[in-house]
Amino acid sequence: MKKLSIVDIANHLNVSKTTISFILNGRAQEKRIGKDLVERVQKFVDEVGYKPNSLAKSLRTGKSNIIGLMVEDISNPFFASIARLIEDRAYKNGYKIIYCSTDNDTQKTRELISMFRDRHVDGYIIAPPEGIEDDISSLIKDGMPVVLFDRHLPKVNTDFVEIDNLFSTYNATMHLVQQGYKNIAYITFASNQTQMQARLQGYKNALDENGLKPFIQEIVFSQDEELIMAPLSAFLKKHKNLDAVFFGTNHVGTCGLKVINSLGLTVPNDLALVSFDDYDVFKLFSPPVSAIAQPIEAIADSVITVLLNKLNTSSQHISSQSIILKTDFNIRGSSKKAEKAVAK
The missing domain is CATH 1.10.260 (434 Repressor (Amino-terminal Domain))
Incomplete structure (x- = not known):
């Protein structure tokens, strides 16, 4: 019909x-x-x-009551949890969310922004890949509210919400140093994004302060876990002197746990472990893995609050906010040196 x-x-x-x-x-x-x-x-x-027709209505009223949410990977527990919380808050305020994964792919992100423009979404929440500066600047120039989260683009003046990445890794690396570990590796995805660079810098700063040598392995991101685990395994086999490993993201961390198991290494006796982005797998590992927990509720809350304020304020000239949130460091068995029995 x-x-x-x-x-x-x-x-x-x-x-x-x-x-x-x-x-x-x-x-x-x-x-x-x-x-x-x-x-x-x-x-x-x-x-x-x-x-x-909702599209015709949005042309008439100038509002679609839809927010476009673009994350790196909706299957990642970190992004999935944040998306869910943002969706709940948005819905209570009369907005629906359309979300998608960018896969950190610049061209795909451009196409998705174009799709959202065609759908006349009212605002954008984006965890941006590199190289997308012009597209986001163009949205802002056209008066579209944009809030970035998890990382920002230094050349784009817009609101963003992120965590104190540099202090988080500095603090966790210092914990390993204080436990007496000397050869501490940092394994992460190769990336020029602000949050990844800040994490790497925090690790380096802690080692510099203690006169220790860095061991860094940057792996090219892939959807295929085998392509992450192979270089990770080769790195651990090559550096047999390592006594601790710091994983820069939870995805690297879970791949790392599989490699450590396959190499028959015991934690923390052979290798102490710390990871960024705490989640259930780390609590279930034996021994449980020490991890930096991002304040997911606070991130989601800050992101949607900033965006709703922009949507509800006619003036686009409110100065941009940079919200930096603190993390929690959950210390567990994977990074504690076993107390040596005292001879009687």
Whole structure:
């Protein structure tokens, strides 16, 4: 059955399409349209099950009540949890969320931004890949509210919410040093993104302060875990003198746990472990893995609060906010040196 339009309804009821439009948009009273006519239109609309075209409505009202949420990978527990919380808060405020994964792919992100523009979304929440600066600047120039999270783009002046990455890794590396570990490796994904660079710097700063040598392995991100585990395994086999490993993300961390098991290494006796981005797998490993926990509720809350403020304020000239949140370091068995038995 062909979808009915306002023109079809107008023709069927022999009423002008402008009048029908006013009634369907709740402006009958304002336009002094008679109650009988409103009821006649409403009855017909109910009978035929007319649904207004949301795209046409958004063109008319200038609002779609949809927010575009772009994350790196919606299957990652960190992004999935944040997306869920943002969706709940948005829904309570009358907004729906469309989300998608960028896979950190610049071209894919461009295409997704273009799709969101076509859908007339009201605002954007983005964990941006590199090379997307011009596209985001263009959104801002067109008056679109944009909030970045998890990382920011130094050349783009917009609101962003992230954590204190540098202090988080500095603090966790210092914990390993204080436990007496000397050959501490840092294994991460190769990336120029602000959050990844800051994490690497925190690790280096802690080692510099203690006169220790860095051991860094940067792995090219891949959806195929085998392509992450192979270089990780080769690195651990090559550096047999390592006594501790710091994983820069939870995805590297879980691949690392599989490699450590396959190499028959015991934790923490052969190798102490610390990872960024705490989640359930780390608590279930034996011994449980010490990990930096991001404040997921606070991140989601800050992101949606900043965006709703932008959506509800007519002026686009509010100065941009940079919200930096603190993390928690959960110390568990994987990074503690076993107390040596004291001979009697």
